[in-house]
Amino acid sequence: MHIPHQPPMLWIDPGSSTSYRVPGDHPFLRDGFLLRTAMIELLAQSAACQMAVEAAGRGRKIREGRLAAIGGLTFHGDAAVGETLTLRIIPGAAFGKLSRVRATVHGGGRLLAEAEMTFHVELE
Numbered sequence: 001m002h003i004p005h006q007p008p009m010l011w012i013d014p015g016s017s018t019s020y021r022v023p024g025d026h027p028f029l030r031d032g033f034l035l036r037t038a039m040i041e042l043l044a045q046s047a048a049c050q051m052a053v054e055a056a057g058r059g060r061k062i063r064e065g066r067l068a069a070i071g072g073l074t075f076h077g078d079a080a081v082g083e084t085l086t087l088r089i090i091p092g093a094a095f096g097k098l099s100r101v102r103a104t105v106h107g108g109g110r111l112l113a114e115a116e117m118t119f120h121v122e123l124e
Contacts, residue, residue, distance in 0.1 A: 017049035046087040069118040
């Protein structure tokens, strides 16, 4: 499975896209905490991995995908250096090339962020 991101913007391991430990050298840290915008990117990368796995299960590959919209984005807390985050992606409705997911970030047993994300996905 492959997502198009490359270091330093590839933050998750595509083989384990449901958890992420915040490293002390993350490029989007401020005062020991992960910037909230980075949580959005983590969710997008996790969703991309999950969509690639689902496509592969149907014998397909994703040719191109991009985040098209975010709705209902709410932040409930912050992620500290060293914290392990749980990324949850719940598939929703699909309309042609558009796929919607419900995405959440949990850390330390608490909900840190949640959003509805819509992706434009083209299959090979």
